[in-house]
Amino acid sequence: AQKITQTQPGMFVQEKEAVTLDCTYDTSDPSYGLFWYKQPSSGEMIFLIYQGSYDQQNATEGRYSLNFQKARKSANLVISASQLGDSAMYFCAMRGFAWAAGNKLTFGGGTRVLVKP
């Protein structure tokens, strides 16, 4: 079974500063993919970044980067130069290579980020 844990229920960050959102996972799958999604107050789910378990380099997408530490089973999201529009819920998710499970995307409990001006 797959499990995603986000230990920070909520956090404040000052505008223009960087923030790191923690995500740890547990899986017995040999290959897996890790995702981060953003959910603003309007409710839609927005894909941010993806990291494959065998990718050699950490993923980056604009101001988002993923600090992937495979041995520690962690996939932390770093948002650089925070903006007011970054205020939202952030979800870490994982998809494992287990056809019996239907390759579903399993989500963590989320972290609420509030950017202060």
Place this chain on the structure above:
Amino acid sequence: DTAVSQTPKYLVTQMGNDKSIKCEQNLGHDTMYWYKQDSKKFLKIMFSYNNKELIINETVPNRFSPKSPDKAHLNLHINSLELGDSAVYFCASSQGGGLNEKLFFGSGTQLSVL
């Protein structure tokens, strides 16, 4: 054009009623999903269809019945609604179930059972 659209956006109903939520995607994806987000924002998969075939059926009460008339549509019918069914229901789609296949979500349906 909206990639994944679901209707209605809001659904307020009485206990015991039957209701449906419709979902359509125009991305050409062959896999569609229903997720439930509870009041604590926890997202849990309910069902997944691949080319109209049910491939994921999590532990969901029988009152919930998905239907996929074609690979672009996945509807959710709920019988005998209960207070605990109040949640936001998200439809999503992806191009297959590969490890790197991200999900595209609809805007959600806020269901309130009174």
